[in-house]
Amino acid sequence: MLRHLPSPRTPEPTSAPVLRWGIMGPGWIAQRFVGGLHKHTRQRVTAVGSRSAGRADEFARRMNIPSSHEGYDALLADPDVDIVYISTPHPQHHGCALAAIAAGKHVLVEKPMGINAIQAQEIFAAARTAGVFAGEAMWTRFLPKFDVIRQILDDGVLGTRRTVVADHGEYFTTDHRIYDPALAGGPLLDLGTYPVALAQWVLGEIGQVAAFGRPATTGVDGVELNGQIAATMGHAGGGQSLITTTILADTPTTAFVAGENAYLSVPGPFYQPGPFTLVQRDGEHLTHEEEPAQHEDGLHFSAADAARTIADGATESRIHPGADVIATLDAMDRIRAEIGIVFPGER
Ligand SMILES: NC(=O)C1=CN([C@@H]2O[C@H](COP(=O)(O)OP(=O)(O)OC[C@H]3O[C@@H](n4cnc5c(N)ncnc54)[C@H](OP(=O)(O)O)[C@@H]3O)[C@@H](O)[C@H]2O)C=CC1
Ligand SMILES: O=C1CO[C@H](CO)[C@@H](O)[C@@H]1O
Structure with a gap:
């Protein structure tokens, strides 16, 4: 332990x-x-x-x-x-x-x-x-707290990884671009991408996907937009994930990652700088202490990684490579296929 x-x-x-x-x-x-x-x-x-x-x-x-x-x-x-x-x-x-x-x-x-x-x-x-x-x-992936999580995962502290549960919900008024169907609105691409990316990163290749969605009526010419989604995913390595996302309510935006020996509990907003706790099977709790912070105090880590990667002569980040980006979008494509969400230009 x-x-x-x-x-x-x-x-x-x-x-x-x-x-x-x-x-x-x-x-x-x-x-x-x-x-x-x-x-x-x-x-x-x-x-x-x-x-x-x-x-x-x-x-x-x-x-x-x-x-x-x-x-x-x-x-x-x-x-x-x-x-x-x-x-x-x-x-x-x-x-x-x-x-x-x-x-x-x-x-x-x-x-x-x-x-x-x-x-x-x-x-x-x-x-x-x-x-x-x-x-x-x-x-999120470039934040110092996620480097600590990466080390815990790489060192096998969790044992076999079994489950990821993650959520991202924010209430938006209907004048926000997230309500515009022409801008691929709805929760999935803006908000859901964080929990789906976390599940993909932790549990790897996604096998099965099952999803359920609810509309949010914009009131503009009766156009309906997806308002919230719950999705379960079966990962090729044997893990399972559950993600929820909504533009109809503020939610805790928490995440947990569970393995056979321990779990990580990440309080909301899990995708921003802040603390998390490792809870081991012997009952020991270890907390990564970090001051919660928002975008202006966190976005720069990804820019610094880009600058280092370019100086190294590489065309993709090692921390967040193209394969992860593509796999996350592929999972979101499959979630949308389950619900029948098609974006403009895709037909
Ligand atoms: N990493 C994070 O935490 C966050 C990331 N995002 C991402 O950033 C992107 C932008 O989001 P956000 O800043 O909230 O959006 P905004 O609407 O505030 O800004 C988007 C800008 O894009 C330009 N633009 C170009 N084409 C269009 C168009 N057809 N319609 C509207 N604007 C257009 C506009 O600038 P102009 O016309 O002056 O050129 C506009 O100011 C999204 O993809 C979102 O997912 C958003 C919020 C948080
Ligand atoms: O990170 C985020 C994802 O996008 C949302 C909509 O723009 C933001 O509000 C949120 O902070």
Whole structure:
């Protein structure tokens, strides 16, 4: 039995090689990402591109960014940009990433990498061919607390892994883009991606999928959107996972990972910085103490990993490789198939 938890091995973000970042899509998460880079790293945010010159200028002024561009093509033509952070809505990720790669830029794409597994495959394949980096900014995976969890898993402390249960629910009003069917709305891609990615990472290849969904009526022309989903997955290695996700209620967003010898209990929000507890079969509880924090104090770890990976000459992160991104999207494709959710452009 373990008597002390390991310490995180996550390198100090300020020591990562410095890249020049361009921001594509200056919205809610982009503001937090840039704020986090300025606060916690030496990375340079050199430019921002928006579909509107006014929004680009305003974001540049507010976030202290030297150049602003009207249109994403102008951002991609900027020679002072090494890597593009793509923070447009999910259906735009694929086109934006392929355009950036074609322009010779590295890309860090917000989660989910695309709306389905094929889009993610195409982005990683294009990056490999072009010899540039492509990564998904699944920030959770890069957090120091997840490095401690990784060490516990790798050291076999849990024994054979049996069960993952994870949840992500947030209440949104109907004016949020998450209610827009044209933007692949609904809980799965925004929120459900965290629990599905956790299950895939911990328990590996997903065999069977069973899912149940409930609509959320938008009231706009009677259009119905998926509002919440419960899914169970059988993993090839013998484990099982249960995930729930909703845009109709705030939920605890907790997770547990259970093996035959011990379980990890991660309080909500499990996907953000914070503590967790290892509970072993002999009754010993070991807690990883960490101050809870939100996006601006956590997104930068994924950026620092991208900078190190690029300096190493690799085109994919070792911490969150393309295979994991694609497997998670494939599981979400299969969850959607069970419920009958098809996104625009997929028919
Ligand atoms: N890692 C995390 O914790 C989080 C990640 N995300 C992810 O980031 C992405 C963006 O989310 P969020 O920042 O909340 O979204 P926002 O709507 O706030 O921002 C998206 C930006 O994309 C641009 N855009 C490009 N095409 C469109 C379009 N067709 N419709 C609307 N906007 C468009 C807009 O900028 P402009 O028009 O000025 O170019 C807009 O400001 C999502 O994929 C989401 O999953 C979101 C929240 C948290
Ligand atoms: O990380 C998250 C996933 O996306 C949601 C919708 O934008 C955010 O609210 C949340 O913090």
